[in-house]
Amino acid sequence: MRKKRWTYLTVCTAVLALSIMMAACSDGTMKGGESGTKAGGSSQIDPVTSNNPSGSQGEEELADPALAALVNKTHPLQNSYAPDDLVAVDVPTVFKNPEVNQLREDAAKALKQLFDGAEKKGYKLYARSGYRSYETQQALFADYVSREGEAAANRYSAKAGQSEHQTGLAMDVTSDSVSKGLQEAFGETDEGRWLADNAHLYGFIIRYPKGQEGITGYIYEPWHIRYLGIELATKVFESGQTYEEYTSGKQAK
Template sequence: MTAACSNETAQGGASGTKAGGSSQADPATSEVPDGSQEEEEPPADPALAALVNKTHPLQNSYAPDDLVAIEVPTIFQNSEVNQLRKGAAEALKELFAGAEKDGYKLYARSGYRSYETQQALFADYVSREGEGAANRYSARAGQSEHQTGLAMDVTSDSVSKGLTEQFGETEEGRWLAENAHLYGFIIRYPKGREDITGYIYEPWHIRYLGNELATKVFESGLTYEEYLSGNEAS
């Protein structure tokens, strides 16, 4: 199973029609959900810790105001998906350099995606495989972390630069899982936790939280949803 970044969208920058209605959360204004973070120092930028998922969507008008072009090897010539928020972009560059130092070559496949791009992408998957299947591996518009500018899909030559669960079994994928937190990222959708995250295992999808929070989530062994709610891993 592949991810929510299709070749068509990444290459062509597909657009969609903006949906009406309001959403529940905006990382620029929303607070971190109650739970394990209550007694901790809040991040300098609360948006870094914002929970975005099927029950905590973004406003359809939200777009980060500090997007920059990433400076790492990429797959597509689409300027939109080759962006992240400034801090995340700098951290990604350091992560890729760290991987290269250890002998691993990584590629950035899909970063920031606008509400409209995600809307078109999800609709494409629904037309191909049906809504039920699409909802397991692709986010609806407003529910994607990619819209925050803090998420990146990462791949390698060992999986033909694609997005597949097999990436998690490669040397590059294992390195990423073991070291991403050192650069401020987490594997957002871990194996066997679809009932919690709402999405299938995605060893390629990393989310920037900043070094301190990412390390705490990594060391907890929890999904981000569980970490924020203070639940124990089952």
């Protein structure tokens, strides 16, 4: 018990330092792109069943069904879930924290291609926060609650188990035009517009679109991208729907 207590305190200390750094680089209105999901969840992203859009459309199953997993406030992850193929991203980053500079291998490769594509158009992007463990998210959310209350924190941050960051398939992206922070204004920058228009070409979607808080559960986050693979990401993009709507089987004909 003593060892477990000290381990938790160590994690909390590290996460508090990370959250302070995140807030320092933000404009104070968006608190670090914490969009996510729910503590003590029961679903593991292994074989994706009802949350697999491929299955709901009668299409061929994805090679890796976990890529299509819907993770949100009602579809949480187990606290024990951690990807087994995390790698360090090979792109410019904001923080030195090794945990948040990781993604699953396929997502990391796609992120590199996305950043290279942006650079060819004259836009420099930065990776700000990728993978976060259950414990990291738990401490981060608790810190936001202590500062602003649970109701406020719930709009922009995920409870542990409810965060897409735990999947290793999500990354918060930023630019110099917003001082490497996470601001809604990023969506109106040249970099943000390019990302919104082209992310799907590299297998990503803007996960929390503007005006869809009632569906996604989170405020507009033009910086938060989720890897689905090029084919699925393109279908979601072309549908004009949130991922919640798309996976519900209500795809536009």
